[in-house]
Amino acid sequence: MADIVSEPSDLITRVTAGVAARSPFDPSAHLRLMVEGRQVGWLSRRHADVLNSMTGIPGAGSLLVPVGEGAMTLLPGCPDFDTRSATLANLARQLADAGHLRGWRNELFAVTPAPDAPALAVIERAAARFLGLLTFASHMNGIIDGERALWISRRSPAKSVDPGMWDNLVAGGMPAGSDPLETLIRECDEESGIPPALAARAEAHGVIDVLREIPEGVQWERVYVYDLSLPPDFVPHNRDGEVAEHRRIDPSALLAIMADRAMTVDATLVTLDALRRRGWTAASTQPS
Numbered sequence: 506m507a508d509i510v511s512e513p514s515d516l517i518t519r520v521t522a523g524v525a526a527r528s529p530f531d532p533s534a535h536l537r538l539m540v541e542g543r544q545v546g547w548l549s550r551r552h553a554d555v556l557n558s559m560t561g562i563p564g565a566g567s568l569l570v571p572v573g574e575g576a577m578t579l580l581p582g583c584p585d586f587d588t589r590s591a592t593l594a595n596l597a598r599q600l601a602d603a604g605h606l607r608g609w610r611n612e613l614f615a616v617t618p619a620p621d622a623p624a625l626a627v628i629e630r631a632a633a634r635f636l637g638l639l640t641f642a643s644h645m646n647g648i649i650d651g652e653r654a655l656w657i658s659r660r661s662p663a664k665s666v667d668p669g670m671w672d673n674l675v676a677g678g679m680p681a682g683s684d685p686l687e688t689l690i691r692e693c694d695e696e697s698g699i700p701p702a703l704a705a706r707a708e709a710h711g712v713i714d715v716l717r718e719i720p721e722g723v724q725w726e727r728v729y730v731y732d733l734s735l736p737p738d739f740v741p742h743n744r745d746g747e748v749a750e751h752r753r754i755d756p757s758a759l760l761a762i763m764a765d766r767a768m769t770v771d772a773t774l775v776t777l778d779a780l781r782r783r784g785w786t787a788a789s790t791q792p793s
Contacts, residue, residue, distance in 0.1 A: 516757075517786055519764035520777060527770050528717035535723065537576040538636060540589070540625045543618035545579070547637035547716070547723045553577060555605060562595045579636075580626075589616070589626035597632040606631040607721055608665030614640055615681040620727060627681045631665075637723030640678060643689040644772060645707055645731040646779040647674030647697070647741070653756060653785060656741055657776075658696065659749045660769075666721070669749065671768040673775055674733075674741065675699070685709075685729035696748050697741035699733070707731040710782065713774050730775050756785040 536553055538546035548556075548569075556568045566582035583589040593616070600606050614633045615624035620641060633640050647656035656674045660667055677692035679685065686707070693704035710730040717724050741751045754762075760780070763773045780786050 516760040516764045517777075520760060520773060523764065523766040524770055524773055527766065528715070530717050530723075532575075534718075535637065538638070539572055539576055539578045540580070540616060540618075543622075543625075544576075545616050545618050545625065545638055547725055548577060549637065549718070549722055552605075552635055552637075552722055555600075556596075559596075559599060562592065562599055568596070583626075586624065586626055590628070593626055593628040593632070597629040600632055600635060601629075606635060612678075613681045614638065614678065624681055630678060630680075634719065634721040634724055637725055640724075640726045641685070641688075641729070642676065642678045642726055642771070643685045643692065643729045643731065644673045644775040645675040645689055645693065645733055646776060648732055648734050648779070648783075649737055649753065650734040652737060654753060655756070655759060655776075655779075656697075656735065656751055656753055657759065657762075657768075657772075658741070658743075658751050661747050661749045664747060667769045670772075671752075671762055672748075672772045674751070676769075676772060676775075679729075685731075689729075689731055693733075695745040696743055697751065698744055699735075699739075699741065703735075704733065707733040710778065713771070713778065715771050715774070717770065724771075726771065728771050728775060730778060732779055756780055760786070 535547045535549050537544045538548040553569060569577040570581045572578045580589050580592055583592050601609055608631050610630040612630040613627040614630045616626040616628055616638060617624045658672050658674055660670050660672050662669045675692045675696050677688055679688045689707060690701050690704040693699035710732060713728045713730060715724055715726045762768055
């Protein structure tokens with residue numbers, strides 16, 4: 506019996522259905538998390554209950570105070586950046602000690618209502634999704650110059666989030682005080698051994714916004730999308746231990762990986778964007 510080969514249109518349908526299935530979000534199950542009158546996150550009601558049960562956090566006073574319908578103000582008694590940041594550091598440590606956080610990054614994310622707004626505080630990265638904070642990331646499609654092929658990477662099985670799943674060649678969260686291109690150049694070096702001079706040639710292709718419920722809380726993320734043309738003889742190599750392997754792959758095989766939900770949601774969206782822009786969602790070869 507001959508093998509059944511999925512047409513590209515069937516794969517695209519499965520890819521988009523898989524993203525939708527992995528991206529639930531029920532606004533009624535969440536509270537708008539506010540600081541100084543501006544929304545900085547989507548806090549699940551379950552996590553709000555956890556916060557309301559916590560006591561003895563230095564500098565906290567009241568962690569949450571209702572403000573309007575379906576909204577909570579975070580740390581209303583903390584009047585400035587430094588006080589909020591110090592209190593959030595204590596909160597994150599207590600959440601971690603109680604087993605509510607996955608991993609600990611020793612990396613600070615901004616608490617902010619928008620990418621171009623000043624940070625209202627900083628917090629340990631591991632706590633950002635527990636609070637449903639707006640976060641930022643840079644993702645890059647590694648396009649092999651002159652070929653209909655890409656490089657992708659598999660996340661280390663030791664990663665606290667999405668271990669062992671396929672990812673873009675380079676992807677990384679944006680720390681407080683960084684910017685999208687700076688983040689990308691650093692991650693290119695660490696994750697794939699791409700030198701800064703080459704990484705700086707990456708082309709920006711807009712943003713993709715992600716809002717979905719996840720086991721850690723909420724992923725509310727603005728993903729900055731980049732493509733980088735890589736020489737045909739370039740072979741990526743990981744330097745920070747966060748990538749288990751790299752794979753050179755053609756679009757049809759890549760669509761099959763995404764259709765099987767073996768790639769992270771955000772990387773799937775970034776990859777599908779690149780394939781569509783390049784006209785690579787059509788069949789590249791015909792089955793024999």
